[in-house]
Amino acid sequence: xxxxxxxxxxxxxxxxxxxxxxxxxxxxxxxxxxxxxxxxxxxxxxxxxxxxxxxxxxxxxxxxxxxxxxxxxxxxxxxxxxxxxxxxxxxxxxxxxxxxxxxxxxxxxxxxxxxxxxxxxxxxxxxxxxxxxxxxxxxxxxxxxxxxxxxxxxxxxxxxxxxxxxxxxxxxxxxxxxxxxxxxxxxxxxxxxxxxxxxxxxxxxxxxxxxxxxxxxxxxxxxxxxxxxxxxxxxxxxxxxxxxxxxxxxxxxxxxxxxxxxxxxxxxxxxxxxxxxxxxxxxxxxxxxxxxxxxxxxxxxxxxxxxxxxxxxxxxxxxx
Amino acid sequence: xxxxxxxxxxxxxxxxxxxxxxxxxxxxxxxxxxxxxxxxxxxxxxxxxxxxxxxxxxxxxxxxxxxxxxxxxxxxxxxxxxxxxxxxxxxxxxxxxxxxxxxxxxxxxxxxxxxxxxxxxxxxxxxxxxxxxxxxxxxxxxxxxxxxxxxxxxxxxxxxxxxxxxxxxxxxxxxxxxxxxxxxxxxxxxxxxxxxxxxxxxxxxxxxxxxxxxxxxxxxxxxxxxxxxxxxxxxxxxxxxxxxxxxxxxxxxxxxxxxxxxxxxxxxxxxxxxxxxxxxxxxxxxxxxxxxxxxxxxxxxxxxxxxxxxxxxxxxxxxxx
Ligand SMILES: Nc1ncnc2c1ncn2[C@@H]1O[C@H](COP(=O)(O)OP(=O)(O)O)[C@@H](O)[C@H]1O
Ligand code: SF4
Ligand SMILES: [Mg+2]
Numbered sequence: 126x127x128x129x130x131x132x133x134x135x136x137x138x139x140x141x142x143x144x145x146x147x148x149x150x151x152x153x154x155x156x157x158x159x160x161x162x163x164x165x166x167x168x169x170x171x172x173x174x175x176x177x178x179x180x181x182x183x184x185x186x187x188x189x190x191x192x193x194x195x196x197x198x199x200x201x202x203x204x205x206x207x208x209x210x211x212x213x214x215x216x217x218x219x220x221x222x223x224x225x226x227x228x229x230x231x232x233x234x235x236x237x238x239x240x241x242x243x244x245x246x247x248x249x250x251x252x253x254x255x256x257x258x259x260x261x262x263x264x265x266x267x268x269x270x271x272x273x274x275x276x277x278x279x280x281x282x283x284x285x286x287x288x289x290x291x292x293x294x295x296x297x298x299x300x301x302x303x304x305x306x307x308x309x310x311x312x313x314x315x316x317x318x319x320x321x322x323x324x325x326x327x328x329x330x331x332x333x334x335x336x337x338x339x340x341x342x343x344x345x346x347x348x349x350x351x352x353x354x355x356x357x358x359x360x361x362x363x364x365x366x367x368x369x370x371x372x373x374x375x376x377x378x379x380x381x382x383x384x385x386x387x388x389x390x391x392x393x394x395x396x397x398x399x400x401x402x403x404x405x406x407x408x409x410x411x412x413x414x415x416x417x418x419x420x421x422x423x424x425x426x427x428x429x430x431x432x433x434x435x436x437x438x439x440x441x442x443x444x445x
Numbered sequence: 446x447x448x449x450x451x452x453x454x455x456x457x458x459x460x461x462x463x464x465x466x467x468x469x470x471x472x473x474x475x476x477x478x479x480x481x482x483x484x485x486x487x488x489x490x491x492x493x494x495x496x497x498x499x500x501x502x503x504x505x506x507x508x509x510x511x512x513x514x515x516x517x518x519x520x521x522x523x524x525x526x527x528x529x530x531x532x533x534x535x536x537x538x539x540x541x542x543x544x545x546x547x548x549x550x551x552x553x554x555x556x557x558x559x560x561x562x563x564x565x566x567x568x569x570x571x572x573x574x575x576x577x578x579x580x581x582x583x584x585x586x587x588x589x590x591x592x593x594x595x596x597x598x599x600x601x602x603x604x605x606x607x608x609x610x611x612x613x614x615x616x617x618x619x620x621x622x623x624x625x626x627x628x629x630x631x632x633x634x635x636x637x638x639x640x641x642x643x644x645x646x647x648x649x650x651x652x653x654x655x656x657x658x659x660x661x662x663x664x665x666x667x668x669x670x671x672x673x674x675x676x677x678x679x680x681x682x683x684x685x686x687x688x689x690x691x692x693x694x695x696x697x698x699x700x701x702x703x704x705x706x707x708x709x710x711x712x713x714x715x716x717x718x719x720x721x722x723x724x725x726x727x728x729x730x731x732x733x734x735x736x737x738x739x740x741x742x743x744x745x746x747x748x749x750x751x752x753x754x755x756x757x758x759x760x761x762x763x764x765x766x
């Protein structure tokens with residue numbers, strides 16, 4: 126049984142009396158210990174997909190019209206409050222993009238970590254355990270940092286605290302939603318290294334979300350590329366990095382930011398991700414696709430397996 | 446900390462100096478004085494008036510008169526009320542107690558009701574409870590304080606449940622201690638309710654919008670993602686942050702109320718500082734005007750100071766300097 130199995134997940138946001146589909150039929154699974162990277166530009170639905178795993182998208186405005194999210198075999202979308210609370214942290218933990226906003230500014234970091242312990246491992250809710258966790262994520266002199274408030278730490282240290290807090294409950298799956306995007310370039314590399322190290326040492330699964338294909342090579346076992354609420358390509362990481370098949374993936378790779386040149390990337394793929402509610406007909410990528418054919422604006426492409434384990438949502442994938 | 450307090454007190458000195466100078470000047474420049482009224486009183490001899498005028502240096506240049514006043518003020522003597530025939534400081538201190546009682550209970554009451562109301566409205570956004578509370582708040586915001594005070598007086602007069610104005614009965618001095626206490630409380634109830642009602646709506650709406658904003662904050666998602674029960678997420682993580690900006694408002698309202706609840710005090714004949722100020726201005730009791738204004742300024746600043754201390758205590762990101 127896979128640790129996580131998402132089947133045909135659909136998510137709508139209710140706006141007025143319209144339903145705007147943000148996630149449209151996403152399916153993928155993760156084995157225990159596996160690291161999957163979800164890649165795509167901003168607004169493609171990566172965050173809402175990832176948050177759905179612990180039902181963290183507020184409903185309303187969100188609605189799940191279809192789909193299943195099987196976590197350890199049971200469907201998260203059918204769980205009651207109590208069950209949800211036990212899987213949040215208990216099976217899946219999160220770290221987010223902006224650690225300064227994700228930590229509560231009015232509580233000491235040690236307290237915030239201890240909260241996680243109290244919820245899931247009450248017998249271990251001690252200062253010693255907090256210190257051990259801070260050490261685990263590479264915070265120097267942790268004894269002196271547990272009484273710090275978040276604002277007394279640098280962004281990198283705050284993200285390490287977030288990671289410590291996520292690990293405190295000993296989850297099987299760590300969801301890291303753009304964990305380095307808000308940090309300085311040098312710190313970005315350190316946080317990625319830490320995640321890689323933790324993955325090796327603790328053997329947990331990581332779902333890493335990023336819009337930067339440049340950082341996934343070392344850590345990912347598999348890659349899933351999302352565009353406009355759908356997965357457009359999915360394959361083992363080395364396979365996809367060596368030979369991307371979907372035109373969108375290729376465009377993304379052509380626009381991998383060099384270290385410290387984040388801005389250049391923004392102009393790399395012409396056009397914008399369509400907003401929810403304004404999806405192009407046919408292939409959703411066709412207005413921006415450098416290889417678009419005349420029928421791409423009518424024919425809706427399916428996600429098909431073109432090689433073992435390699436899925437692509439473009440009938441013209443072989444023409445490159 | 447002590448350094449900070451000392452600094453704030455030092456800042457108060459030039460402010461009070463400026464305010465007293467300005468008020469004194471304004472009272473000096475406006476036509477007419479209390480003595481003009483005295484002069485029309487046949488029972489007071491012109492010599493007596495001359496003597497009074499000389500004592501207050503009223504016929505000397507402005508800066509001389511002000512300097513004398515300032516010199517006394519520094520020694521703690523804020524001048525003399527001609528209308529009440531007593532020291533301004535003494536007069537103010539009795540009035541201050543009344544204002545303090547009224548403001549204190551009104552503030553406590555308003556906050557004790559408005560904060561839970563705002564929380565309920567935010568947590569159950571768009572529910573029937575939220576809509577009901579919002580309409581109550583809207584009504585509260587649209588009724589002027591004066592009207593509310595008048596309505597309260599009308600209620601008191603027609604039902605006889607409450608005394609109509611004042612802070613104690615005429616027979617107060619003849620009462621037993623227990624009776625005295627009840628008499629004061631009885632007089633205090635209606636003005637307190639009016640004053641509390643007038644600030645309730647604003648606080649409630651502010652609390653509601655603050656909490657709604659905070660509930661959208663990322664650290665709230667973090668708290669949920671830990672597996673924390675929704676009640677804890679709201680009452681520990683969100684509320685603790687949502688309350689911070691309100692502490693500033695609390696300080697300001699405290700400051701405003703301490704310096705005199707002008708409308709309620711005047712309409713409901715509550716002998717507080719606000720009413721005293723208005724009386725002093727209309728009767729041209731100029732030293733009393735200056736004294737009350739200086740006092741109100743000092744209280745305003747102290748209220749703000751308390752707000753800053755509260756905020757610093759509640760929000761670790763804020764440092765006093
Ligand atoms: N609470 C919400 N209400 C309405 N629309 C939302 C909400 N959250 C996200 N969306 C929309 O859903 C789409 C996907 O968002 P998101 O998952 O955050 O994208 P990504 O993480 O890939 O950048 C976006 O178009 C976004 O505007
Ligand atoms: S289906 Fe057409 S538009 Fe879509 S990615 Fe393939 S080539 Fe491009
Ligand atoms: Mg995102």
